[in-house]
Amino acid sequence: MFLRNCWYLAAWSDEIAAGDMLGRQIAGAFLLFVRDADGALAALPDQCPHRLVPLSMGKCASGIVECAYHGLRFAASGHCVTNPHGPVTSALHLRPWPCVERHSAVWVWLGEADADDGAIPDLGFIDRVPEEARVYGRLHSTADYRLMTDNIMDLTHADYLHASSLGGGINTRARAEAVQQGDGVTITWTASNDRLAPLHAGFLDSEDGRGDFLNIVTWMAPAVMRQRIAFALPGALESAPLDSMTCHVMTPETAGTTHYFFCHTSDGVTADPAIAPQVHDALVAAFAGEDAPMLEAQTRRIAGRDFWSLKPALLPSDKGAVMVRRLLDRMMAEENKGLEQ
Amino acid sequence: MFLRNCWYLAAWSDEIAAGDMLGRQIAGAFLLFVRDADGALAALPDQCPHRLVPLSMGKCASGIVECAYHGLRFAASGHCVTNPHGPVTSALHLRPWPCVERHSAVWVWLGEADADDGAIPDLGFIDRVPEEARVYGRLHSTADYRLMTDNIMDLTHADYLHASSLGGGINTRARAEAVQQGDGVTITWTASNDRLAPLHAGFLDSEDGRGDFLNIVTWMAPAVMRQRIAFALPGALESAPLDSMTCHVMTPETAGTTHYFFCHTSDGVTADPAIAPQVHDALVAAFAGEDAPMLEAQTRRIAGRDFWSLKPALLPSDKGAVMVRRLLDRMMAEENKGLEQ
């Protein structure tokens, strides 16, 4: 169901203020993210070892968490620092998970293997843009995270599901190439002197709406996708492209629900950060109004059954999505094999 | 749970306009009813073979269904007629179910055996009445369809559950006779010079509310019941009856939910179709306000367990309902035996 030995993007850094905490379920585990007064972050189980209640129902001051039920207190290290009812024993300590902040996001490692922060997916494009020019957020969905990954890995759906904005046919007409590189998968769509999607055509000073188009999506385990879109008047893709970078991170909450973290940056928003809220709302509207109902209906129809057991008819456009599924399945199988030994 | 080799009433014909479609779950199966521009109707799986999403979320123009997700198009025949992403392969065709329109209703066959449209339950009484004099509709219920059948097959419940309209005791006092004829069951209630139900007495010019009464219900698999009610002043049942025909069709949606299709015709409504809306509202109110709460509570109490395993105490008035349950159980057992071989 879930890969364990990997980094999950669990929150945007600014969701947790200094000294405060945030409870969130990630890949089935109830986690508590605690930031101490100095800003250092830790990931703890969101469960009091005493009575198993959510620590996130309590309070947090200067990074010290107090359980609302019987007043036990825990430091961000996981150590129980106060037990009003007796001695602090080792049974009262919480075992922290490896947790790293990078690219303005909180990453947590849920596996048994050693956590290597070199394996954190590269979302460095975020760091290269001033904060006010980042269009980011989190959306919650009652869809399977793997279906949400499939959705990004086959962007031909934009021609139909987002016909009036990102569609019109260019995604389907574009030449697509999918390749696996190590533990990642990259799919590239290219089109030359073609009718651009309505939203893109609107940005260019073109009478016939034609242009060159480039769309590259790189998937990294478990469900992190980094996307570059560039388009320009015919022949100008090298010299004068309108360029954007977006990440789509599908962090599973449970088997059938997902946290969707997105961050969009573009030359346009960097030049005029005042438009960031409009771009944010447009991205949210596209997902909530167009993708989410479809992905949630698909999740209900599959109803927890194995996707392949339902024998879906594969199309050439599924190549990237299938490559990702096969790779993820293999990673999970290897992990389970390791656990059995 | 469900009989497969039988005709299910899935919709009233006028629920699907020319060129349009209707998604509906029948006996656990997700079906899509598509009417082409010429009016011909087909029953397809309501699931795109590509990504398993409901086709009913898409659009339908002139009987061509377009999947909202990736734009595949299907004709009413089930053939994929457009695949924007590659060749049309046989894996993309939808396998239609046998589907026939008769008695202003849509019938679908979900079984493996050959569909014989001679086996469609006879609701010819509908055809013999002008459209404006038919009082019909569909109600949704969270009750087991077999409990809904039991309810019609033992109309003594009207004396208690519908005491102020169809009750008062005559159904219980009436002489009842249940017989199995081939694959059907007929139960007949008769009473002479008895106190009629309040609703019936109101129609007659009688001072003491007495009259003769005839009520015949015929069950046909899987859950189609045709009912004739006639009543008259004492001795006038042959010469001057007030007569009505009604069908009660309990089409299972899932194991615990049911589409209840009804169509009521009577001499009274035929003579004055303007009263049809009032009659409609009275029928809906009786079911929704009196039957449904009881049948839904009964379904919750049984909670998916086998009815007989709960050892209900049978009464003489259950004779028709029990005959039907035994027959349906036998039909399903035979069908399952066939599947095992």
Next chain:
Amino acid sequence: MFLRNCWYLAAWSDEIAAGDMLGRQIAGAFLLFVRDADGALAALPDQCPHRLVPLSMGKCASGIVECAYHGLRFAASGHCVTNPHGPVTSALHLRPWPCVERHSAVWVWLGEADADDGAIPDLGFIDRVPEEARVYGRLHSTADYRLMTDNIMDLTHADYLHASSLGGGINTRARAEAVQQGDGVTITWTASNDRLAPLHAGFLDSEDGRGDFLNIVTWMAPAVMRQRIAFALPGALESAPLDSMTCHVMTPETAGTTHYFFCHTSDGVTADPAIAPQVHDALVAAFAGEDAPMLEAQTRRIAGRDFWSLKPALLPSDKGAVMVRRLLDRMMAEENKGLEQ
């Protein structure tokens, strides 16, 4: 899950008027409490033996229950007294459960062993107070009844969960002693010249809020707790205490839902019954606003798993709660052993 050979408090006596009935689920069983015209009470299955529907959907007049579905009638003895559809057979009789009224409450015995009304938990304190001075009620909770018992058996939680009223630390600082006496468990908290809880301090004419404190809770199977709280100015606990008695009765409805019956009496309310409604509202607010959210979250987190299998870290303050759980587990194990033989 549930002890069977024990008395469950199922209702307050005044919930069922003379001649009337009340349907309520107790320990998974659907029960119907029927009071005849003379005031005698009986506990019957809330299920018609004919069609398995809830009898509580019908009507009750002078203690005769009529099923709303087909009109069968039952006396409080469980005997079917009217069958409009045929002879009254033994299959139509309902088997009553032993049912006793005591301490203004209705007690029912769900076990196979002989019911001994000497085993009804002693809540005699209720009888010793005039009716208008009893502060009582019933609250419904989606929490496991055993967690609700744990909550009362470890009142140190009040220091944190009810900090502004019953808390402040005295419960945790008090000396606690738990003892098992026969089939009961008693835990006693005592403190001398200590800072009283804010609510208690407010009742005393003390400048520094200090006083003596006594809190005794006695648990009786299956989940009946009787609590005495007394406090006074330092040294005056014997001579001039403010005294109260409260019962907390956690009657399971289902595996994860509970009826919480409480009755509070005190010298203060007896002296001035006009304040009873305010005390009632304060008790309801404390449970609904502070205990219930915690216990319901705890129930969701445990999610039906065995409590011990989750290896909770026990504290000295759990002693009473653990003693009760071990005793109840042993009682259930013995009962199940009896059933197997």
